[in-house]
Amino acid sequence: AQKITQTQPGMFVQEKEAVTLDCTYDTSDPSYGLFWYKQPSSGEMIFLIYQGSYDQQNATEGRYSLNFQKARKSANLVISASQLGDSAMYFCAMSATNFGNEKLTFGTGTRLTIIP
Amino acid sequence: NAGVTQTPKFQVLKTGQSMTLQCAQDMNHEYMSWYRQDPGMGLRLIHYSVGAGITDQGEVPNGYNVSRSTTEDFPLRLLSAAPSQTSVYFCASTWEQGGEQYFGPGTRLTVT
Numbered sequence: 537a538q539k540i541t542q543t544q545p546g547m548f549v550q551e552k553e554a555v556t557l558d559c560t561y562d563t564s565d566p567s568y569g570l571f572w573y574k575q576p577s578s579g580e581m582i583f584l585i586y587q588g589s590y591d592q593q594n595a596t597e598g599r600y601s602l603n604f605q606k607a608r609k610s611a612n613l614v615i616s617a618s619q620l621g622d623s624a625m626y627f628c629a630m631s632a633t634n635f636g637n638e639k640l641t642f643g644t645g646t647r648l649t650i651i652p
Numbered sequence: 653n654a655g656v657t658q659t660p661k662f663q664v665l666k667t668g669q670s671m672t673l674q675c676a677q678d679m680n681h682e683y684m685s686w687y688r689q690d691p692g693m694g695l696r697l698i699h700y701s702v703g704a705g706i707t708d709q710g711e712v713p714n715g716y717n718v719s720r721s722t723t724e725d726f727p728l729r730l731l732s733a734a735p736s737q738t739s740v741y742f743c744a745s746t747w748e749q750g751g752e753q754y755f756g757p758g759t760r761l762t763v764t
Contacts, residue, residue: 581742581755627694640753642694
């Protein structure tokens with residue numbers, strides 16, 4: 537069985553600072569994918585970034601990067617130069633295979649609040 | 653291209669009533685899934701489908717039925733609603749080998 541742990545229920549960060557959201561995972565599958573989703577107060581799920589377990593380089597998407605440390609089973613999300621619009625819930629998730637992601641296991645989320 | 657659509661947006665049911673949550677996608681995705689989100693928790697998988705005619709159970713399937721007669725549609729049926737099924741329901745779809753799962757806007761269901 538797969539498990540995602542997000543140990544930070546809430547975080548407060550000053551605007552323009554970088555922020556790291558923690559995510560650790562547990563799986564016995566040799567191949568898997570890791571995802572981060574953003575859920576603003578309006579409720580929709582917004583895909584941010586994806587990392588395959590066999591990818592050699594850490595994934596980046598604009599201001600988002602995924603700090604993937606396979607030996608430590610961690611997949612932290614780094615947001616550079618935070619903005620007020622980054623205030624939201626953030627969920628880490630994983631899939632059972634490297635590409636196919638029809639079944640996602642989610643963590644409990646971190647509520648990020650950006651302070652002006 | 654509407655993406656993933658869900659209807660209704662809000663629904664209130666009485667205990668014991670049945671209903672169907674609708675989900676449709678126009679991206680020709682093979683994979684479709686239903687998740688529920690309860691307060692303070694992440695999303696949990698209810699049922700999923702890897703293609704028309706093929707469905708399987710997720711983590712929390714009890715009390716729900718699904719079918720997949722077309723690639724586009726993946727309805728979720730509540731057989732006899734219970735207060736424990738009060739939740740926000742998300743439908744999602746993706747390519748067979750994709751890096752992103754596309755989510756619908758969600759249906760907020762309250763069972764009294």
